[in-house]
């Protein structure tokens with residue numbers, strides 16, 4: 001019975017799940033091992049998946065469902081154990097394709113060490129666009145992967161969509177349009193898709209490029225009249241990753257060529273992922289024929305990371321640098337450096353350098369010293385009183401209502417909204433904030449902060465208002 005449990009489970013899942021999901025995620029998996037425990041009262045089913053992002057995806061999306069189906073069929077509790085398939089095993093016989101570590105691929109092909117994560121942008125932009133077909137590496141930076149991208153509310157939608165595309169390119173969400181402010185991880189995310197696909201399908205034709213490189217290529221090929229080269233390069237890809245498409249503004253010839261490439265790729269079910277600093281309809285001087293196509297698949301935003309995510313990013317990056325950062329220091333830095341991840345990385349670098357040169361351990365005192373200049377600018381600006389005044393002005397209520405006991409929604413709502421930046425943008429603790437809001441309990445503040453943070457994700461009008469407030473407060 002154990003031998004065909006997985007087989008029967010698959011049949012049931014095939015009937016339950018949408019066909020495309022089943023074909024993409026479950027069908028390609030090799031048969032699972034089933035081990036019954038000693039007294040036969042339960043079983044463990046071990047599923048081996050070819051790579052990390054499939055592992056995460058299956059664990060998050062399907063593990064519960066699979067366990068239930070298998071338990072029902074087996075008539076006893078079944079626990080699902082999902083592990084990575086060993087490389088040797090994956091490379092032989094039927095089942096998933098061999099998995100090559102992106103780092104290895106990159107190093108083997110370039111003959112040198114992989115570039116650093118921070119070099120991604122510059123290196124790509126500086127390199128002239130090759131006229132021939134893209135290298136198998138597709139100019140991907142092997143360090144920018146899903147593994148090194150810290151997940152959080154701010155990038156949840158974009159990351160989920162990107163994972164989906166990496167697992168099943170050319171199917172849903174085509175084109176995928178990712179927009180957001182500077183330094184929020186858009187470039188990182190599209191490289192991650194390329195690297196994941198490359199790990200899964202080493203032969204996939206993938207190309208990453210910055211929009212400016214495309215412009216340069218178009219100009220060069222027009223000058224030389226080598227239009228076939230342009231076509232050969234851009235129309236024969238499986239995945240095109242193109243960064244900062246707002247740079248196409250006012251470049252008519254480029255837009256024309258991009259339109260051609262776009263249509264050719266979509267017709268072949270190749271996937272296109274674009275990034276931009278704004279949503280498609282917000283792009284200026286780009287032909288509507290293009291912007292409407294940009295919007296025809298899925299458009300997702302990446303928001304600035306919230307406090308907890310900033311803390312997680314700092315701690316992860318410090319760990320990667322071999323200098324773990326204590327949590328209280330990470331909170332201190334995250335509260336003071338809020339704009340984007342690139343700034344967080346800058347602050348981290350300063351602290352690590354300061355600690356190394358002074359040979360002192362990393363603590364809040366050292367971080368304060370290392371970030372002295374930055375802090376002095378910010379401390380001048382944001383205090384809870386300032387926030388209360390700004391929010392009260394914005395919603396046209398009296399500042400006194402911020403600490404009053406009044407409860408009508410027209411007052412209680414702005415008060416809750418004000419508690420959110422009070423927590424996110426100042427150094428004050430929850431009890432201190434509660435005190436400043438008319439002696440309220442810290443749980444009231446916590447409730448408000450969570451509520452507004454959650455609503456912000458779903459309610460674009462509120463999100464917009466908060467952006468305006470934050471910009472006003474930052475001066």
Ligand SMILES: Nc1ncnc2c1ncn2[C@@H]1O[C@H](COP(=O)(O)OP(=O)(O)OP(=O)(O)O)[C@@H](O)[C@H]1O
Nearest residue numbers: 117148149150181182183184185186187188341342
């Ligand atoms: N969630 C994250 N986890 C880990 N690192 C991140 C995350 N988001 C961004 N980064 C890092 O922050 C830096 C800036 O990110 P990236 O270059 O991808 O931003 P961007 O949105 O493309 O910005 P720009 O619009 O300026 O091109 C990179 O070093 C990237 O690896």
